[in-house]
Amino acid sequence: MAPLLLAATPAMAEPVTVVTRSTGTTYVDPAALEALQPGNDISYASPLAYELTLSSTFDWSGPLPEREQWAGQVDSDTVIDFRVGDLHWQYAGTASGNAVLYTPSFSGGDGYQHEIWLDPSDTTHGYALKFEYFLIAPAGSLGPGGPLMQLVVDGTGMQPRFAFTAYRSIPEYTFAYRMGADAGTFSLMVLSPVPEPAQWVLLVTSLLAGTLALRRRAGRANA
Known part of the structure; x- marks a missing residue:
């Protein structure tokens, strides 16, 4: 299903929120998860089901960043909701948020990256944390604008992947524990914090259409 490109303007009058979400299965790194829940x-056993939602709000002044330009904000209003197996970790506060819409050098097409950095704190048990999404999509799928142009994407037929890294520093060196996987389902939304009703109608219609298409394909496969 084609993504929905919402009305875009060259400059932002209000903050814009980037929300990325996926579900699927992943092998885990128990050492990385120590940063979330000591x-x-x-264990490293079979892959576990996961859900990950990242939300960064950019209060951008001046012209919006264009394609190939990063949108970055150190104190972005941030929400993280991460479930893997029986572990459920949430964060709501400020963090460094970054997003970019680009052309991948290795494949062409469209690429989108959304990442969140959390500094070491009691919440992260002394680790620096990085959550990130990578999306590779067919050329033209994500529109001609930059990373903060309004957009609703159902990732069906695209290549989404998430990664989670926990960094720990000691005087001699910094070490990292990393885990990630290709996503089973994925959505990308670039919206105003309080979307217009018409935008919500487009979003709900998009998600319902994607669900119905998947069910039809599954029905044909089982016939």
């Missing part, structure tokens, strides 16, 4: 009993 003492968790998750």
Whole structure:
């Protein structure tokens, strides 16, 4: 299903929120998850179901960043909701948020990256955390604008991937634990914090149409 490109303007009058979400299965790194929940009993065993939602709000002044330009904000209003196995970790506060719409050098087409950095704190148990999404899509799928142009994308037929990294520094060196996987389902929304009713109608219609298409394909496969 084609993405929905909402009305875009060259400059932002209000903040814009980038929301990325996926579900699927992933192998885990128990050491990385120690940064979220010390003492968790998750092991390296079989892949576990996961859900990850990232939300960054950009209060951007001046012209919007264009394609190939990063949108970055150190104190972006941030929400993270991460479930893997029985572990459920949430964060709501400020963090460094970054987003870019670009042309991947290795494949052409459209690429979108959304990442969130959290500094070491009691919440992160002394680790620096990085959550990120990578999306590779057919050329023209994400429109001609930059990373903060309004957009609603159902990732069906695209190549989405998430990654989570926990960094720990000691005087001698910094080490990192990383996990990630290709996503089973994925959505990207670039919207005003309070979308217009018409935008919500487009979003709901997009998601329902994607669900119905998947069910039809599954029905034909089982016939």
